[in-house]
Amino acid sequence: ETGVTQSPTHLIKTRGQQVTLRCSSQSGHNTVSWYQQALGQGPQFIFQYYREEENGRGNFPPRFSGLQFPNYSSELNVNALELDDSALYLCASSPVGGDTIYFGEGSWLTVV
Amino acid sequence: EDQVTQSPEALRLQEGESSSLNCSYTVSGLRGLFWYRQDPGKGPEFLFTLYSAGEEKEKERLKATLTKKESFLHITAPKPEDSATYLCAVQAWTGGSEKLVFGKGTKLTVNP
Numbered sequence: 001e002t003g004v005t006q007s008p009t010h011l012i013k014t015r016g017q018q019v020t021l022r023c024s025s026q027s028g029h030n031t032v033s034w035y036q037q038a039l040g041q042g043p044q045f046i047f048q049y050y051r052e053e054e055n056g057r058g059n060f061p062p063r064f065s066g067l068q069f070p071n072y073s074s075e076l077n078v079n080a081l082e083l084d085d086s087a088l089y090l091c092a093s094s095p096v097g098g099d100t101i102y103f104g105e106g107s108w109l110t111v112v
Numbered sequence: 113e114d115q116v117t118q119s120p121e122a123l124r125l126q127e128g129e130s131s132s133l134n135c136s137y138t139v140s141g142l143r144g145l146f147w148y149r150q151d152p153g154k155g156p157e158f159l160f161t162l163y164s165a166g167e168e169k170e171k172e173r174l175k176a177t178l179t180k181k182e183s184f185l186h187i188t189a190p191k192p193e194d195s196a197t198y199l200c201a202v203q204a205w206t207g208g209s210e211k212l213v214f215g216k217g218t219k220l221t222v223n224p
């Protein structure tokens with residue numbers, strides 16, 4: 001049990017639509033990161049939030065955005081969905097200075 | 113550029129047949145090397161974090177070791193339930209945040 005909960009687990013969207021994915025992280029974990037994992041690939045870093053502010057981003061366009069709330073839960077928003085956005089989206093949380101990074105079970109997004 | 117390469121891509125073993133998975137990396141300033149296990153359709157499950165060359169960690173049939181350029185995950189007398197994809201990641205500092213850079217993983221199948 002990682003204490004990281006993601007929702008929804010599966011969803012199907014149409015190209016051009018927008019999607020919001022949610023993550024509830026472990027108590028005391030004030031850093032949350034989002035990753036995209038395409039089939040057969042390792043997870044790719046999207047961005048990280050610390051104390052409700054984005055403090056690092058990978059090579060993803062601005063239509064990928066996020067939020068972190070005071071209770072350390074987080075959202076990933078993707079606008080103008082493209083077929084290549086189909087992937088498993090993973091949320092990871094860690095305590096400040098901690099040496100363990102826990103992942104949730106992910107949200108499977110299919111864009112048709 | 114930070115990079116992680118895992119080999120082999122896939123490995124088939126008989127139950128009880130010990131082997132090792134390799135993870136070679138290049139990173140500007142290693143903060144930590146992580147091993148995860150990922151079952152199909154699930155999020156990565158944390159196994160180990162290693163920080164310095166010469167460090168070793170063990171958990172049941174798994175032992176992880178670290179050198180300055182690579183890490184090994186040794187599997188002793190594996191069982192069918194050890195079948196999974198094993199992911200290696202380095203923790204790198206980028207633009208104000210720490211991100212994990214993953215390899216593509218090694219898919220391990222253990223036959224009874």
